[in-house]
Amino acid sequence: MADQNLNLPKVIMHGPPALSSVLQPSYSQNFHIINPSFLPLHQFISTHTHLCSTVYAMLCYPGYPVTAHELRLLPSLRLVVTPSAGTDHIDLSECRHRGIRVAGAGNLFSADVADLAVALLIDVTMRISAADRCLKRRTPFASSHFPRSFKLTGKKVGIVGMGKIGIEVAHRLEAFGCIISYNSRNKKPLVKYPFYSTVVELATNNNALVLCCALNDQTRHTVNREVMLALGKEGVIVNVARGALIEENELLRCLMEGEIGGAGLDVFENEPHVNQRFFLLDNVVLSPHAGFSTSESFTGIAQLVGRNLEAFFSNKPLITPVI
Numbered sequence: 001m002a003d004q005n006l007n008l009p010k011v012i013m014h015g016p017p018a019l020s021s022v023l024q025p026s027y028s029q030n031f032h033i034i035n036p037s038f039l040p041l042h043q044f045i046s047t048h049t050h051l052c053s054t055v056y057a058m059l060c061y062p063g064y065p066v067t068a069h070e071l072r073l074l075p076s077l078r079l080v081v082t083p084s085a086g087t088d089h090i091d092l093s094e095c096r097h098r099g100i101r102v103a104g105a106g107n108l109f110s111a112d113v114a115d116l117a118v119a120l121l122i123d124v125t126m127r128i129s130a131a132d133r134c135l136k137r138r139t140p141f142a143s144s145h146f147p148r149s150f151k152l153t154g155k156k157v158g159i160v161g162m163g164k165i166g167i168e169v170a171h172r173l174e175a176f177g178c179i180i181s182y183n184s185r186n187k188k189p190l191v192k193y194p195f196y197s198t199v200v201e202l203a204t205n206n207n208a209l210v211l212c213c214a215l216n217d218q219t220r221h222t223v224n225r226e227v228m229l230a231l232g233k234e235g236v237i238v239n240v241a242r243g244a245l246i247e248e249n250e251l252l253r254c255l256m257e258g259e260i261g262g263a264g265l266d267v268f269e270n271e272p273h274v275n276q277r278f279f280l281l282d283n284v285v286l287s288p289h290a291g292f293s294t295s296e297s298f299t300g301i302a303q304l305v306g307r308n309l310e311a312f313f314s315n316k317p318l319i320t321p322v323i
């Protein structure tokens with residue numbers, strides 16, 4: 001445990017052992033940080049029942065589920081903070097039910113994630129990573145051996161999820177002369193782009209799909225074989241949201257059989273595991289869930305997490321509330 005001062009408000013970590021680095025040292029001094037380190041949360045709590053009975057806040061991390069079970073283990077818990085925009089690892093309805101507040105990353109990563117989405121789309125359509133691999137294998141002057149790339153200018157791009165990230169992607173792609181349309185839970189009155197009420201229709205009418213929506217029971221596996229076939233043989237899928245939005249085995253099959261043109265993926269269905277069949281495909285560009293790991297944003301999130309904890313323990317409004 002990093003801090004033995006039992007008079008400070010207790011914050012329990014639920015994530016990778018290095019999760020405490022998501023809090024600036026200046027903030028850490030204000031809290032009694034409890035870090036189970038390599039122990040699973042439930043095991044740590046069952047051997048430290050007394051200590052954990054007065055934990056009011058949890059700092060969690062995507063990939064480490066905060067289910068009704070974990071929440072029940074901490075009877076005094078009143079706040080969950082995640083250093084992420086996505087909250088699919090947290091049982092929000094149980095939090096609501098128990099009156100537990102939740103704070104996230106707000107808009108902090110939107111620009112970085114949108115930049116990465118556009119970078120992946122450019123890379124897949126212009127075959128930059130594939131060309132780089134080709135030259136480095138010392139293939140004699142690559143361009144004559146190399147399959148033709150595609151223009152991005154003038155392409156029709158459908159965005160799934162027109163939230164903070166989706167809108168940033170749309171603005172960037174407009175500068176490339178792309179024609180934007182979108183799908184989301186509901187048509188957004190303030191969004192000027194054409195709306196399609198299903199992802200299949202969006203795919204039918206576009207050359208590329210960029211996935212920017214939240215993962216939930218309605219959106220899980222929203223990109224299935226029907227969507228991929230509707231997108232077509234030159235279609236490209238970019239995913240910077242959550243891996244389980246796509247039926248990954250179908251994606252692999254469609255990529256291998258040439259049913260779609262390519263994919264740019266920052267997220268995977270079984271993270272941190274990445275299906276190795278992707279490594280064999282030249283029409284795929286991969287990134288290790290890095291949309292939110294710029295140095296600037298890392299510094300920003302370490303401050304934001306601390307500010308949310310401070311606000312909560314001083315009875316002030318959360319800075320970036322989810323609920």
Ligand SMILES: O=CC(=O)O
Nearest residue numbers: 084085086109292
């Ligand atoms: O995946 C990253 C995030 O949800 O912020």
